[in-house]
Each structure stands twice: as C-alpha cells, then as structure tokens.
Amino acid sequence: MSVLSMKNIKKSFGEKHVLKDISLEVNKGEVVSIIGPSGGGKSTLLRCATLLGTVDDGIISYNDSDVTYYNEKGVLCYQKNLNRFRKTFGLVFQNFNLFPHYNVLKNITDAPINVLKRDKKEVLEEAKALLKKMGLEGNEEMYPCDLSGGMQQRVSIVRALAMKPDILFFDEPTSALDPELTGEVLKVIKQLADEKMTMVIVTHEMSFAKAVSDRIIFMDKGLIVEEGTPQELFDNTKHERTKQFLKNYGNI
Amino acid sequence: MDLLTIIIKMSEGLTKTCAIFFLTLIFALPLGIVIALLRMSKIKVISKITQFIVSVLRGTPLMLQLLAVTYGPYYLFGFSVSRDKLIPVVVAFAVNYSAYFSEIYRSGIESIPRGQYEAATILGYSKFQTFIKIILPQVFRRILPSITNEIVTLVKDTSIAFTVSYQEMFTIGKQIANSQTSFTPFLVAGVFYYLFNAIVAFVMGKVEKSMNYYKI
Amino acid sequence: MKKIIALILALATLFCFAGCGKKKANVKLTIINEELGAENYGIAFRSEDKEVCKYIDAAVQELVKNGKYAEIAEKYPDIIDNLLFLNGDSKYEFDKTVDLTKAKKRTFTMGIDPEYKPFSYLDDNGEYAGFDVEVCKAACDILGWDFNVFGVNWDQKLIQLDAKECDCVWSGMTILDSMKKAGYNISAPYYYNTQVLVVAEDSGIESSKDLEGKIVAVQLGTSGETLLNDDLKELKDTFQELVTCESFMKCFTELEGNAVDAVFIDYPVAKNYISGK
Numbered sequence: 001m002s003v004l005s006m007k008n009i010k011k012s013f014g015e016k017h018v019l020k021d022i023s024l025e026v027n028k029g030e031v032v033s034i035i036g037p038s039g040g041g042k043s044t045l046l047r048c049a050t051l052l053g054t055v056d057d058g059i060i061s062y063n064d065s066d067v068t069y070y071n072e073k074g075v076l077c078y079q080k081n082l083n084r085f086r087k088t089f090g091l092v093f094q095n096f097n098l099f100p101h102y103n104v105l106k107n108i109t110d111a112p113i114n115v116l117k118r119d120k121k122e123v124l125e126e127a128k129a130l131l132k133k134m135g136l137e138g139n140e141e142m143y144p145c146d147l148s149g150g151m152q153q154r155v156s157i158v159r160a161l162a163m164k165p166d167i168l169f170f171d172e173p174t175s176a177l178d179p180e181l182t183g184e185v186l187k188v189i190k191q192l193a194d195e196k197m198t199m200v201i202v203t204h205e206m207s208f209a210k211a212v213s214d215r216i217i218f219m220d221k222g223l224i225v226e227e228g229t230p231q232e233l234f235d236n237t238k239h240e241r242t243k244q245f246l247k248n249y250g251n252i
Numbered sequence: 253m254d255l256l257t258i259i260i261k262m263s264e265g266l267t268k269t270c271a272i273f274f275l276t277l278i279f280a281l282p283l284g285i286v287i288a289l290l291r292m293s294k295i296k297v298i299s300k301i302t303q304f305i306v307s308v309l310r311g312t313p314l315m316l317q318l319l320a321v322t323y324g325p326y327y328l329f330g331f332s333v334s335r336d337k338l339i340p341v342v343v344a345f346a347v348n349y350s351a352y353f354s355e356i357y358r359s360g361i362e363s364i365p366r367g368q369y370e371a372a373t374i375l376g377y378s379k380f381q382t383f384i385k386i387i388l389p390q391v392f393r394r395i396l397p398s399i400t401n402e403i404v405t406l407v408k409d410t411s412i413a414f415t416v417s418y419q420e421m422f423t424i425g426k427q428i429a430n431s432q433t434s435f436t437p438f439l440v441a442g443v444f445y446y447l448f449n450a451i452v453a454f455v456m457g458k459v460e461k462s463m464n465y466y467k468i
Numbered sequence: 469m470k471k472i473i474a475l476i477l478a479l480a481t482l483f484c485f486a487g488c489g490k491k492k493a494n495v496k497l498t499i500i501n502e503e504l505g506a507e508n509y510g511i512a513f514r515s516e517d518k519e520v521c522k523y524i525d526a527a528v529q530e531l532v533k534n535g536k537y538a539e540i541a542e543k544y545p546d547i548i549d550n551l552l553f554l555n556g557d558s559k560y561e562f563d564k565t566v567d568l569t570k571a572k573k574r575t576f577t578m579g580i581d582p583e584y585k586p587f588s589y590l591d592d593n594g595e596y597a598g599f600d601v602e603v604c605k606a607a608c609d610i611l612g613w614d615f616n617v618f619g620v621n622w623d624q625k626l627i628q629l630d631a632k633e634c635d636c637v638w639s640g641m642t643i644l645d646s647m648k649k650a651g652y653n654i655s656a657p658y659y660y661n662t663q664v665l666v667v668a669e670d671s672g673i674e675s676s677k678d679l680e681g682k683i684v685a686v687q688l689g690t691s692g693e694t695l696l697n698d699d700l701k702e703l704k705d706t707f708q709e710l711v712t713c714e715s716f717m718k719c720f721t722e723l724e725g726n727a728v729d730a731v732f733i734d735y736p737v738a739k740n741y742i743s744g745k
Contacts (some may be wrong), residue, residue: 100466
C-alpha cells in the first residue's frame with residue numbers, strides 16, 4: 001500500500017516550470033531520498049507534498065485518498081478539509097522552526113494536546129520517552145535558544161514524531177548545521193529508518209542517503225532523471241547527468 | 253492656598269486622568285490588533301480603506317479628533333453633546349491610539365518568520381490557533397518597547413482632554429493656577445505626570461523582564 | 469479598484485461638507501435677569517511698566533476729550549451703556565502731569581483673547597477687531613507708537629504678559645484684587661460689568677436657585693470662574709458640576725448641544741452672542 005502517491009505533478013512560477021510531470025510513490029516502511037542540484041525542484045516537490053504549496057496539475061493522495069481531484073469541469077481542486085491529510089504526515093524543516101517561546105516539552109506536546117485533543121498525561125509520557133530515545137533527556141524545560149543546532153533539529157524531529165505521522169518528510173535537515181553537528185541528527189534519522197518509519201528525505205549528504213535509503217531519486221530541471229536502489233544509482237549510474245552530478249561528491 | 257491643598261485638589265482630577273488612561277488602553281490594545289489584521293487583509297479594498305483611515309488618524313492632531321468626536325455629531329446632525337465627557341474622550345483616545353498600536357502590531361506580525369506559520373500549519377493548528385498561540389506571543393515580545401513608548405505618550409496626552417472641557421487633573425491645575433495667579437499647580441502637574449510615567453516604566457520593565465526568558 | 473476607492477472617499481468628503489453647511493440645531497438662548505457679580509474691566513501691565521500704564525490712561529482720556537472714544541463706542545451698541553468714561557461714572561483720579569508728547573517711539577503689543585466679541589475678536593476678514601482693539605489702536609496713534617496685537621491663551625494671560633509676549637492684557641478683562649496684590653499695574657477702570665447666567669429658553673431655569681443639581685459651564689480664567697470659587701462658592705456647591713471651557717464659544721456650544729444647563733458669563737459677551745445669532 002502506498003502512503004504517498006503523486007501522479008503527473010506540474011507546477012510553475014510564472015514562466016518557470018519548476019515541476020514538469022513528476023510521479024512518485026512511497027510505500028509503507030520505505031525510505032526514499034531525493035537528491036539533485038539546487039533549483040532542480042526538490043524543495044518545491046516537498047512543499048507540494050506537504051501542502052505548503054499548491055500544484056498546478058496532478059493528483060496527490062495519502063493512504064489512497066485523494067487530496068487533489070478534478071471537478072466536473074475538469075479543473076483541478078483541493079479538498080476542503082486539508083487538516084485531515086496533515087495528520088498523516090510530518091515535516092522537519094531545514095531551519096528547525098521550533099517555537100521560541102515554548103520550552104522543549106511544550107514544543108513537542110502542544111499540538112498533540114490542542115490539535116489532536118489527545119490525553120495530556122499520555123502525550124507527556126510519550127514525549128519524555130521520545131526525548132530519551134533521541135538523547136535529549138533532561139532538556140525538557142530548556143528553550144530552543146539554549147540548545148545547539150543539532151539538539152534543536154532533534155527536538156523538531158521529536159515534535160514531528162509526537163504527532164504519530166504515517167510518513168515523515170525531511171527538507172535538507174542538516175544544511176543549517178555546523179558539519180560536526182550533522183552526525184547526531186543523521187544518527188537519529190538512521191535509527192528511525194531501522195524502525196521502519198516511512199520517510200522522504202531531501203538531502204545533500206550522499207553517503208548518508210546511500211546508507212539509509214531503500215530508494216534514491218535524482219531530480220534535475222523539474223524532472224526525475226533517474227531512480228533506483230542506492231546500488232543502482234551510485235554504482236551503476238545510467239544517465240550522463242546523474243554521473244556528472246555525483247562526480248562532484250567524489251567517492252561515495 | 254497651600255501646597256497640600258493644591259495637591260489634594262489636583263489628586264481629585266487624577267482619578268479622571270487615570271480613567272482616560274486605563275480605558276484607552278483596555279480598548280485600544282485589542283482594537284489595534286483588529287485594525288492591523290484588517291490592514292494586512294488579502295482583500296485589497298479592506299486593506300486600502302484601513303490604510304487610509306489609519307493615515308488620517310495618525311496624520312491629524314488628537315485634539316482635532318477629540319473635538320470632532322465630541323462636537324461633530326452636534327454640528328453635523330444636531331445631536332446632543334454628551335454630558336459625561338469621559339465617553340467621547342475615551343472613544344477619541346482609543347480610536348487614535350489603536351491606529352498607532354495597529355502599525356506597531358503590523359510591523360511585529362510582519363517580522364515573524366514565515367517558518368513559524370509553516371511549522372504551525374504542518375502541525376495542524378488552525379489559523380486562529382496559529383495567530384493566538386504561536387504568532388501573537390512572539391509579536392508582543394518584539395513590540396513591547398514600542399508599546400511602552402506609546403503608553404508613556406498616552407499619560408501625557410490625557411491633558412488634551414481639557415480641550416473638550418473634561419475636568420481632569422491638568423484642567424484643575426489650570427483653574428487653580430489661574431485663580432491663585434500662581435505657577436505651583438503646573439509644577440505639581442509636572443511631578444504627577446512624571447511619577448505616573450515612572451510607575452508605567454516600572455511596570456512595563458517588569459513585563460518586559462518576564463518575557464525575557466527566551467531569545468528570538 | 470482605485471477609482472472605486474477614490475469615488476467612495478470623494479462622496480464621504482462631500483457628505484462631510486454638506487453636513488457642515490447644515491444649520492445648527494435651533495436652540496433659543498436667553499439671559500436670566502439676575503446680576504450675580506459686579507466688577508470693572510481694566511488693562512493690566514507688567515509691574516515695571518508704571519509709565520506705560522500712565523501714558524495709555526492719558527491717551528485714552530485724550531480720546532474721550534476729542535470725541536473719538538464715543539465715536540468708536542457707537543459701533544458697539546451692546547456695551548455703550550456701561551462705559552464708565554462716557555456715562556460719567558468714572559471716579560478714577562488720573563495723573564494730570566503726563567505729557568503725551570514726551571512718549572518715546574516704541575512698538576506696543578496688546579494682548580487679547582481673540583474670541584471675546586465684542587471687545588476683541590477676529591472679524592470676517594481675519595483682522596483683529598473689537599472695541600478694545602480700536603481704542604488701543606487710536607491710543608497708540610496719539611502716542612506715536614507702533615501698534616501690534618497678540619492673541620493670548622486666556623488662562624495663561626498673566627504668565628504670557630510676564631514673559632513679554634505682549635505689553636498689556638486689554639481684552640474685556642476684569643480687574644481682580646489678586647492682580648493688584650501680585651504687583652501688576654492696572655489702568656483706570658473703563659467698563660462696568662456684571663456676571664449673568666445664560667440658559668436655553670425652554671429649560672425652565674429662572675434664577676440661580678434653579679441650578680441645583682445642574683451642570684454649569686464657565687470660561688477658564690475668567691472672573692466668573694474666580695467668582696464662583698470665591699464669593700459665589702455656596703452657589704457653586706449646589707451645582708452637580710462646574711465645567712471649565714477654554715473659550716466662551718465652547719461654553720455656548722456645550723449649552724446648545726445640551727451638555728450643560730447654563731453658562732456663567734460676562735453680560736456684554738452674552739448679549740452680543742445672543743443678538744448675533
């Protein structure tokens with residue numbers, strides 16, 4: 001069963017076609033990494049998938065229910081209640097986007113309590129367990145400004161997990177971090193992959209992508225140029241464009 | 253008339269000064285948010301009209317607006333002038349100050365990074381929840397120094413209520429100054445305003461400190 | 469879209485102007501026939517300007533002698549009856565030794581309340597006019613002084629006089645004992661004044677006794693205000709509230725707008741306002 005399915009997605013900003021007919025399916029328990037040069041449409045694809053941006057054409061569906069559909073006149077429409085779909089996915093931002101006025105615990109628990117209306121005690125216990133798992137025990141009362149970038153990113157991953165999403169998106173989760181801090185974040189993501197969390201990761205960390213992914217997608221100029229298992233893509237690269245891109249990253 | 257009598261007499265007017273001050277804040281602070289949101293509305297007509305109204309309120313003297321609110325209905329339509337002057341005074345002050353507050357709110361709201369809205373949207377917060385729980389607390393934190401400035405000005409502006417014959421502290425000071433051919437009441441008024449503002453500065457300082465537990 | 473907004477604004481502006489042109493509510497005012505305080509008008513000079521005071525007094529007497537004073541007074545029928553120099557009620561002893569020809573050339577600035585018709589006001593052409601203004605101008609002509617007018621803030625008039633923003637306060641001003649005590653030079657009294665109450669004709673108020681529990685307006689800084697805080701304090705204490713306005717026009721606006729029940733004011737001003745309506 002596919003958790004996320006995107007069919008023939010098109011999107012342009014004015015004259016610029018950012019996404020030209022992209023189709024993509026992510027199955028339960030699968031880890032998909034999207035790589036490619038900047039401006040290739042990776043982030044736009046992620047924004048469209050997480051409903052922060054709208055598509056011009058194409059069908060997006062989560063767990064086989066469609067977010068977009070064509071009405072009787074053949075015009076593409078979005079469903080009215082998008083929050084129903086938002087419950088099925090989470091997003092980890094490049095810049096963390098934690099709420100600076102909430103402490104770590106409140107950052108994590110506020111949405112489950114006030115949006116999902118779940119039991120407060122239960123949510124708190126879960127949050128504490130998650131923090132422990134991510135090596136953040138004892139930081140419950142800290143404010144985001146008191147934490148290192150790596151810790152902030154881990155908190156934001158916990159925040160996304162606390163919503164119990166079916167699929168988790170990562171938008172270049174280590175790009176805003178100092179190189180020595182990327183390791184701790186990647187380790188956490190790897191841990192999630194081992195637990196069979198469904199994930200879509202946009203990243204520039206090639207060796208990480210290779211190690212963690214079930215499938216890699218190479219995107220350029222709004223198109224999926226090549227996709228396959230890490231072995232297929234890195235070791236038996238078919239397309240010239242992909243080879244050219246990977247050359248910049250040396251030996252992976 | 254000795255100094256003590258002057259102080260006692262003027263203190264009686266101080267309650268009326270306080271009434272203007274507190275009622276103006278109670279109405280203008282929330283109204284400012286509403287105006288800021290209208291001003292930022294995606295519907296062009298609403299935004300433009302609000303922008304025009306705000307520019308008029310900020311571009312004309314408060315004294316003029318006070319006269320317009322108090323005597324305007326009488327001159328235009330022959331309605332009675334309000335017997336309790338506190339009503340027109342507070343209406344004029346609240347509307348004028350909400351215009352200033354709205355611009356401060358607007359700058360505060362616009363300074364909140366997009367990412368905060370996006371994070372809230374992803375987590376499923378409604379627009380209302382996002383604004384109240386996520387955006388507004390951060391806005392308050394950012395704009396507090398500007399708000400304090402306006403509040404200090406408001407304390408001093410209360411004396412403008414004299415224009416419509418509202419018997420607040422400064423008016424009473426003028427009466428005494430006049431009947432006694434003395435400058436003392438003005439000095440007393442100066443001390444009163446200074447002390448009032450010292451209290452305002454102290455309270456706002458406390459509020460600011462209480463919000464300092466996080467950095468933006 | 470912009471055109472629509474412009475249109476709406478234009479209509480709103482038009483509406484406002486139309487509103488301004490509308491007639492005021494037709495409130496008939498009347499003066500209650502009860503003299504509540506008698507006093508004299510005079511001119512105040514700074515304490516060091518004794519000489520100036522004497523020159524002005526002498527020049528005014530010269531105007532009385534040559535008939536110019538009466539000529540000016542005839543233009544102001546509302547006040548002519550109470551002018552002390554004309555009806556022979558002046559008992560002031562003038563300094564006869566003043567020699568008008570010895571006055572040194574200077575600029576003389578009179579301080580007036582520009583809203584105190586008929587004594588001093590701005591006429592339809594925006595020029596200063598009124599009985600006091602004309603007399604002062606004529607007196608300056610006699611002395612060979614350059615004449616100048618300065619509009620004072622009535623409740624600050626003496627402070628402004630001390631600050632030399634003007635050289636005298638001459639504007640239907642009641643002479644108060646406190647001014648003499650404070651050392652100001654005061655001219656010969658020239659006008660006999662009474663304080664009266666103005667009410668709406670249909671208000672049912674017939675004397676000061678009916679003012680119990682009512683709101684009364686008085687102009688801030690006038691002798692009427694002083695009177696109510698001193699000699700007429702008992703009367704004031706029966707009011708619900710005494711409202712002080714910054715100009716007498718505002719007092720009448722409050723009365724016509726029914727925000728107050730009566731205005732306590734100098735008789736000539738009341739008479740002039742009602743007859744001018």
